[in-house]
Amino acid sequence: MSEDVVLVSHDGPVAIVTINRPQAMNALSRSVRAGLAAAFRALEADAAVKAIVLTGAGTRAFTAGLDLKELGSEGLGAANAESPADNPVKAIEQTGKPVIGAINGVAITGGFEVALACDVLIGSENARFADTHARVGIMPGWGLSQKLSRLIGPYRARELSLSGNFLDAATAERWGLLNRVVPAEQLLPAAIQLAHDMAGIAPGFSRAYKALINDGYALPFREAMALEATRSTAANAKVSAAEVEAARGAVQARGRQQ
Secondary structure (H helix, E strand, O other), rough: OOOOEEEEEEOOOEEEEOOOOOOHHHEEEEEHHHHHHHHHHHHHOOOOOOOEEEEOOOEEEOOEEEEEHHHHHHOOHHHHOOHHHHHHHHHHHHHOEEEEEOOEEEEEEEHHHHHOOOOEEEEEEEOOEEEEEHHHHHOOOOOOOHHHHHHHHHHHHHHHOOOOEEEEEHHHHHHOOOOOOOHHHHHHHHHHHHHHHHHOOHHHHHHHHHHHHHHHHHOOOOHHHHHHHHHEEEEEOOOOOHHHHHHHHHHHHHHHHO
16 A cells, blocks of 8 residues: 555564554544455465554554544545445454454544454553544444443443543543553553464464354353353364373463463
8 A cells, every 4th residue: 555554564473553644643544444454354364473463553543433534525425335345343353363452542433443343452541432423423333332332331331422522541441441551652562462472372273262252242141151062062072182281281381481
C-alpha cells in the first residue's frame, strides 16, 4: 500500500500489526480497513507466524473508528457496500492464531469493535474506550452491541453505548475489559512477551483450544459443557502416555523458571 497505513513487522514467530495514521487518530479509512483485512489474512496463512499483536501508531489513538470525514463525503452506504473481504473485524475474528490488542490510546466506536475482535487486550494508561454510535446516529455492525454486554454486563454496556461517554483504562481493567494496564513505554514489550508465551504452544492445539473457548462462549452453558466433553474425548484419545510424560517435564521446567 502506497501510504503504508498498515505496517507489519516480525519478532520471531510474533507478528506486530500497526495501524499507521497517527495524524488522523489512526482512523479506519477505506484503505486502512482493506489493509488490515489483507494483513490478517496473510498472517493467518503464514505458518511461521504463531501469534499476532495489533496496535496503533503513536500514543493518542489505537483507532478512532471509521473515518467520519471520508464517510461524510462518500456516505455510510459506501462502507456498507464494501466487499466482506475488506471487513477488518471479520478478518481478525477468523484468525485461528492468538491476537493480542495493545491499546495505546483511544478506541472509539468502530475502533472499539476492532479491539473487541482481539483475544486479549492490554492497555497503556492512555487507553480509553467510547461507543459513539448513538451520538453519530448509526447502528453498530461489527458486533459491539452484542459483545460488550457479554463482556462487562448489560447495565454497564447500556451506560456506555447510550451516553457515548469515555471509559478510562483503570475502570476498563476493573470491569474486565482490559486484562491489565501497563505504563505506555511497557505496552508493546508486554504485549509481545505475552504473544511469545502463546507462540510456544503447538499451533494446532492453540487453534483448537481458541476455537473451543469461542464456540463454547457462543452457546448456553449446558450446551457448551457438552461441546467441551465431545471435543475433549476426541482430542485426548489421540494423546499417548509418552507425549504426556514429555510435556509434563517441559511444564515443570517452565514453572521453575517463572
